[in-house]
Amino acid sequence: MKNNIWFVTRSYPPTKGGGPFVRKQQVEFLISKGYKVTVLTQPQAAEIDDTNVVIIDHMVSSRLLRYMERLCLLFDYLFLWSKKVADYIINNAQEGDVIFITSGGELGFLQKVQYLKKYRPDLKVVMNYHDLLIYSRYQGQKSFSHPHLPIDFIERKNISHVDYVITQSNRMSEILSEKFPMLKNKISSMYFGIPEIYEQKKSPSKELIKLVYIGTMGKLQSPEVILDALKSLPGKIRKKLNITFIGDFKQNSRIKNSNLVEKISYIPREELINRCANEYDYAIVTAQNIRPLETLMPTKFYEYLGIGIPVLSIVAENCEISNVIEKYNFGVSVVHGNKEQLVNELINIVEKYDVSNFRKCVIENRNLLSSNKTLELMCDVIENKLN
Secondary structure, eight states, rough: OOEEEEEOOOOOOOOSHHHHHHHHHHHHHHHHHHHHEEEEEEEOOOOOOOTTTOOOOOOSSSSHHHHHHHTTTOOOHHHHHHHHHHHHHHHOOTTOEEEEESSSOGGGGGGHHHHHHOOTSSSSEEEEEESSTTTTTTTBBOOOOOOOOOOOOHHHHHTOOEEEEEESHHHHHHHHHHOOGGTTEEEOOOOBBBBBOOOOOOOOOOOOEEEEEEESSTTTTTTTTTHHHHHSHHHHHHHHEEEEEOOOOHHHHHHOOOOOSSEESSSOOHHHHHHHHOOOOOEEOOSSSGGGGGOOHHHHHOOOOHTTOOOEEEEEOOOOOHHHHHHHEEEEETTTTOOOHHHHHHHHHHHOOOOHHHHHHHHHGGGGGGGHHHHHHHHHHHHHHHO
């Protein structure tokens, strides 16, 4: 008989974004394999029409709790919510049930694992790190620099009660094993994988090479480094490049005020996929060059591969995404903040590289990163590695 699975996550469709999309895919796959899955989540932006989803309300306004976190009065705005979730599981779970926790960088339900295990030691807990916790430290660095209560000791205290850890990248597994030696024999890295394969129709143009950046344009991403490189390009090279930013570009004043690039605030998902497949030669992924971001393997990267579009990554040195791009020849990778290297690679994109070769490698090798393989590995953990 299959275990019951309690799937704990702060965000779930219809909330938009790569994270909720992946979690929905994980839940549907587990159900297809015969598991009874109950999703426990907080109220979402829109109503959830799903019989296997239980909404756990906040005890007070989540906006107030977020404000208290920013004022360093709380470790995590999900603290009270996590307590309610833990109590719900304690009172409703059957012996041997599996608690599957997701984290996109927030402390979230991890902070209540010790509490859960105190009252229900019979339950098995799997922690799925989508990202390193943003306020924890690795070699003295953390992802966000603004003030926050230190959470490393809470992470350490609770992670020791987790039965197995799944990460999104090999580098993340290495870092967590280094930080928490007790995880060494109970951790696996599993790429999210490519969820869907789309037909790619675009033929490369020798006259104009089109690149697109899609998504958040905040401090962690700092995609404005592209503007610095464009300014340093010879005029004849710059004329052959067309770069479009799609997303909330108003959050980044330099991109908002730049006349070197095109900007679009929002495009519906289906239209966006169609445009990527038929208009753009490269998709751009950026992230600051700091140690915690070496683990980066964003959901959008897999979507780009599914569309069949090569990737220009501008990321941390030794970043996982760079290793994958170089291994499979999926595009071009440079270190974020190295303007000279980025300028040289943009010149190579125009004068040297054949985008058709990159695209061919993407289409021929992307099945090696299929999400079905990842999901099968997830089932293997639940069935074979929790005893």
